[in-house]
Amino acid sequence: MTMATVLTVQGLIKNYGSFRAVDGISFSVPRGQAIGLLGPNGAGKTTTIQVLLGITKVNGGTIHYFGQNFQHHRQACLQRINFSSSFNTLQGRITVWENLLVYAQLYRVQHSKQKIMELVDYFQINNLLHERLWDVSAGQKTRVNLIKALLNDPELILLDEPTASLDPDIADKLLSLIEQLKRDRQLSLLYTSHDMAEVTRICDEVIFLDHGKIVAQDTPLGLTKRITHSQLQLSFDGDQTKLQQVLKPYQVRYTFPTSFSIRINLPEQLIPKVIFNLSQAGVWITDIEITKPTLEDVFLQIARGQHDIT
């Protein structure tokens, strides 16, 4: 374990009775990196996060934050990390200011009022300070949660679907803020989300969980490259049989969504050749659209049990 690693997880196991929710997973989070934890519902993401935060007891394996065993140095570890989720809010009955003051004291923040005001300025929620938390909007609550998550100057933040329930504009602003924080503070992130575009944008590396196990781990680009097939959609003027004749030797799958368009699923390297051969055969191509695989395609393949990409 090097000093540049903020979190190291080894052989983590969590059982709920006879059901194994997390099945011996191992991974690490390097300093300043964002690691995405993805997977279908029931894959074990939430349980993993809960175990990493110490609110659910682990059955096997070890967790080290900053080289310290979490089980033996719980308080010291929790002092240096934080968490924010769209599913957990702060105390709704009291004001934003009161909430932040309570958490600043729980983290024993020096000059707590000054620290809160710095973050409040950064997130531009000065006008909300004396509002009760349950009176502010979902987007504003997310910002308050993030301020809470930054009060102790954490070196690692666990973010559980931070943009869920936010409109696209607010979600985009939030993601920009997260990118900025990551850049400015060398912040490490463990990030879960169902929005694959968001994960591609934020994460340096992605871990796919399924049935409690890691089934794939790579950069977002690396994972998408594991899907070798792209989708080629052509609009054409002419006879469908000509296209069928040209495509026959390639043994590729295709459909005709309309009489004058075709959607072909084929290996990426074949695309230029296929287009060239179609032109040579006299097919008049009026439009070309190539759709490369995305992280969402990887997610769907894993969720549907097509683990050949892993």
Place this chain on the structure above:
Amino acid sequence: MISLERIKALVQQEWYISKRSLEVIMDLPFFAVIDVMLFGYVAQYLVGSAETEAAYYLLLGAVFWESIRITQYSMTVSSLWNVWSRNLSNMFITPLSLTEYISAHMISGVLKSTVITSGLIVLTAVVFDFNVLVIGWWNVLFCFINLVMFSWSVGLVLLGLIFRYGVRVQALGWAVIFIFQPLSAAFFPVAVLPPVLQTFAKLLPPTYVFEAARGNLLDPSINWSLMLTAVVINAVYLTAAVIIFKRLFVASTDTGQFARNES
């Protein structure tokens, strides 16, 4: 290491919640006043019908009973405010320890109980011309300490049950304590209870406290025998309650119920 700052933070949060929640204001000072007023007027009627002794028992019992109810309510229901707000797990992912958490809620319960019980003592003196302090300052203090200790024990076990089994058992938080009202003979001499219930009553520290307080109406000297019996049983209860609470808490984190409480 225990941090006074973290304990203070939770007590402060309790203060913020209490002052901003109509529910807390209704459940604690409002119902306490209504209860004492009710028993006060019954007592006033009894004084008029030559049942003076019973009248004072009622008033004394009503005031002391509130110190039990308020402390236990504070211990248990305060955590529910955070469960309902989905804030409890946020608090437990800070360096907050279980000891700090329990200590803060014990302190918070005592503070609320002290303020409200003091108010009730003034109320009975002003409205019903009955001064609780006639039993002696020290007796009031010892009674209060013993009753608070008992409330802590009950509150801790109920809190543990809520953590362990979730909000489906949350009603226990404000209902269970009333079982102890007749069983501990809060308003009448313990001899009134049938023999079987007297046996149960003798297992409860408040029984000794209420019995001693009633005796102090005639003789304000401290009844060490009854007070020490209450202290000893309370010490056993509190130790057992801490152990039970810890076990329930660990079971709650083991089954994942602790995190699921907010989902």
